[in-house]
Amino acid sequence: MENQFPRGSRNESRIKKRLLEIELDFCEICNYKPPSFMRTNGNDPLHLHHIKPYKLGGSDSLINRIYLCPNCHSIADYLARLSDVYHKRPDLFN
Ligand SMILES: [Zn+2]
Secondary structure, X not given: OOOOOOOOOHHHHHHXXXXXXOOOOOOXXXXXXXOHHHHOOOOOXXXXXXXXXXXXXXXXXXXXXXXXXXXXXXXXXXXXXXXXXXXXXXXXXX
Protein backbone atom coordinates (compact mmCIF):
# COMPACT_ATOMS: atom_id res chain seq x y z
CA MET A 1 0.00 0.00 0.00
CA GLU A 2 1.43 3.36 -1.01
CA ASN A 3 0.06 5.40 1.90
CA GLN A 4 1.79 3.93 4.90
CA PHE A 5 0.75 6.64 7.32
CA PRO A 6 -2.63 8.21 7.97
CA ARG A 7 -2.83 11.92 7.26
CA GLY A 8 -1.80 14.11 10.18
CA SER A 9 -0.01 11.23 11.81
CA ARG A 10 3.41 11.16 13.40
CA ASN A 11 4.78 10.94 9.87
CA GLU A 12 3.92 14.61 9.40
CA SER A 13 6.04 15.65 12.39
CA ARG A 14 8.80 13.21 11.35
CA ILE A 15 8.94 14.85 7.93
CA LYS A 16 9.06 18.35 9.43
CA LYS A 17 11.84 17.26 11.79
CA ARG A 18 13.76 15.88 8.81
CA LEU A 19 13.25 19.13 6.87
CA LEU A 20 14.78 21.07 9.76
CA GLU A 21 17.68 18.61 9.89
CA ILE A 22 18.48 19.35 6.26
CA GLU A 23 17.93 23.05 6.94
CA LEU A 24 14.90 23.32 4.71
CA ASP A 25 13.01 25.94 6.65
CA PHE A 26 11.64 28.09 3.83
CA CYS A 27 8.99 27.96 1.13
CA GLU A 28 10.29 25.93 -1.80
CA ILE A 29 8.57 28.22 -4.31
CA CYS A 30 9.04 31.81 -3.09
CA ASN A 31 11.84 31.19 -0.54
CA TYR A 32 9.90 32.89 2.25
CA LYS A 33 11.50 32.01 5.58
CA PRO A 34 9.25 32.61 8.57
CA PRO A 35 10.93 34.38 11.49
CA SER A 36 11.85 32.06 14.34
CA PHE A 37 9.27 33.53 16.73
CA MET A 38 6.54 32.17 14.44
CA ARG A 39 7.87 28.65 14.91
CA THR A 40 7.63 28.39 18.66
CA ASN A 41 5.36 26.07 20.67
CA GLY A 42 5.14 23.57 17.83
CA ASN A 43 3.64 26.10 15.41
CA ASP A 44 4.77 25.95 11.82
CA PRO A 45 3.52 28.57 9.37
CA LEU A 46 4.81 26.46 6.46
CA HIS A 47 2.66 23.65 5.08
CA LEU A 48 3.53 20.25 3.67
CA HIS A 49 1.72 20.06 0.35
CA HIS A 50 1.12 16.77 -1.47
CA ILE A 51 2.53 17.03 -5.01
CA LYS A 52 0.31 14.16 -6.16
CA PRO A 53 -2.91 14.69 -4.20
CA TYR A 54 -3.45 12.39 -1.25
CA LYS A 55 -7.02 11.69 -2.39
CA LEU A 56 -5.64 10.44 -5.71
CA GLY A 57 -3.31 8.00 -4.00
CA GLY A 58 -0.35 10.34 -3.54
CA SER A 59 2.11 9.13 -0.97
CA ASP A 60 2.40 10.78 2.43
CA SER A 61 6.18 10.40 2.29
CA LEU A 62 8.75 13.15 1.85
CA ILE A 63 9.30 12.40 -1.84
CA ASN A 64 5.72 13.46 -2.61
CA ARG A 65 5.77 16.58 -0.46
CA ILE A 66 6.76 20.18 -0.97
CA TYR A 67 7.16 22.70 1.82
CA LEU A 68 5.14 25.85 1.11
CA CYS A 69 4.15 29.13 2.71
CA PRO A 70 0.38 29.68 3.06
CA ASN A 71 0.23 31.88 -0.08
CA CYS A 72 2.04 29.41 -2.33
CA HIS A 73 0.03 26.56 -0.78
CA SER A 74 -3.22 28.33 -1.73
CA ILE A 75 -1.98 28.84 -5.28
CA ALA A 76 -0.85 25.19 -5.55
CA ASP A 77 -4.26 23.99 -4.31
CA TYR A 78 -6.04 26.34 -6.72
CA LEU A 79 -3.98 25.12 -9.69
CA ALA A 80 -4.61 21.50 -8.71
CA ARG A 81 -8.38 22.17 -8.63
CA LEU A 82 -8.16 24.00 -11.96
CA SER A 83 -6.26 21.08 -13.48
CA ASP A 84 -8.89 18.71 -12.13
CA VAL A 85 -11.66 20.74 -13.78
CA TYR A 86 -9.69 20.91 -17.02
CA HIS A 87 -9.38 17.12 -17.15
CA LYS A 88 -13.06 16.60 -16.36
CA ARG A 89 -14.45 19.40 -18.55
CA PRO A 90 -11.90 20.48 -21.22
CA ASP A 91 -14.77 22.04 -23.18
CA LEU A 92 -14.91 24.82 -20.56
CA PHE A 93 -11.45 25.97 -21.61
CA ASN A 94 -12.08 26.32 -25.35
ZN1 LIG B 1 5.80 30.69 -0.84
